[in-house]
Amino acid sequence: xxxxxxxxxxxxxxxxxxxxxxxxxxxxxxxxxxxxxxxxxxxxxxxxxxxxxxxxxxxxxxxxxxxxxxxxxxxxxxxxxxxxxxxxxxxxxxxxxxxxxxxxxxxxxxxxxxxxxxxxxxxxxxxxxxxxxxxxxxxxxxxxxxxxxxxxxxxxxxxxxxxxxxxxxxxxxxxxxxxxxxxxxxxxxxxxxxxxxxxxxxxxxxxxxxxxxxxxxxxxxxxxxxxxxxxxxxxxxxxxxxxxxxxxxxxxxxxxxxxxxxxxxxxxxxxxxxxxxxxxxxxxxxxxxxxxxxxxxxxxx
Numbered sequence: 001x002x003x004x005x006x007x008x009x010x011x012x013x014x015x016x017x018x019x020x021x022x023x024x025x026x027x028x029x030x031x032x033x034x035x036x037x038x039x040x041x042x043x044x045x046x047x048x049x050x051x052x053x054x055x056x057x058x059x060x061x062x063x064x065x066x067x068x069x070x071x072x073x074x075x076x077x078x079x080x081x082x083x084x085x086x087x088x089x090x091x092x093x094x095x096x097x098x099x100x101x102x103x104x105x106x107x108x109x110x111x112x113x114x115x116x117x118x119x120x121x122x123x124x125x126x127x128x129x130x131x132x133x134x135x136x137x138x139x140x141x142x143x144x145x146x147x148x149x150x151x152x153x154x155x156x157x158x159x160x161x162x163x164x165x166x167x168x169x170x171x172x173x174x175x176x177x178x179x180x181x182x183x184x185x186x187x188x189x190x191x192x193x194x195x196x197x198x199x200x201x202x203x204x205x206x207x208x209x210x211x212x213x214x215x216x217x218x219x220x221x222x223x224x225x226x227x228x229x230x231x232x233x234x235x236x237x238x239x240x241x242x243x244x245x246x247x248x249x250x251x252x253x254x255x256x257x258x259x260x261x262x263x264x265x266x267x268x269x270x271x272x273x274x275x276x277x278x279x280x281x282x283x284x285x286x287x288x289x290x291x292x293x294x295x296x297x298x299x300x301x
Contacts, residue, residue: 046268047137048268049136058140058143061146061151065153068155068158072183072184075181079182080186081171083172084172094238095241095245098238108232111197112233114229116200118200120142129211130211141262144262145203146199148262149195149255152195152258153255156254157190157192162188164241167186189244189250191242193233194248194252197229197233197252197255198251198252198256199255200255201255201256205219205260207263208223230252230255230256
């Protein structure tokens, strides 16, 4: 059942708005019949990549993240002493008052490496199941999700410069020069471990649901195990004293969102027996009779 709701914006909808809709993957409404000569894609060809755009995002993202990390490591950005911990949100005070687990940092890093390992292993499995094209495409999707997430994380960290819980334990009220001079101690918000793990889980889950059959348990297992792994990494980051609860919550949300959006924006329409594969959400744009324009939002359920 389809429920269209037309939205008529003001006249003269700018080209920039249309370009934004296209960039966000909002395609015009299309007829049920496939156009003449439309390609009949294989069941395994769910995604498309652009070597120039995707290559730039992957290389540029990782390069930016690494360069910023090098700048941070020099100590040229002087950290600020933390303020009164009573000003923290109630949910975050536990990170300051807790007994820090000395092994939690290692546990969280192990969890992150497990996620990295899956991001390498999963495209290889896709290659065996669906061919070399699936291996290349899935590998690029994982790399792009991670690159964008890490860039977004680093930019947010250096912009917010929130003290870590360790800062409050070691540097308040009297800063100790030996342990309070590192710029890294000002990079609490948000958690890179949590965001990277979550983005890998988001991409893995999206790919699993797309490439698996309707009765397959694989996507649900991927989502369940991935969610548990993200929760484990997030918990250990708090126990290590490197992050507040809000740091890992925001990191997980940001990472999961990017991890889902990257493969979603690479989806390509399928034509089966000259019929277009239905999409749950369609955004259409067309000139209106009164000289304006009409934007139509339609969904099916």
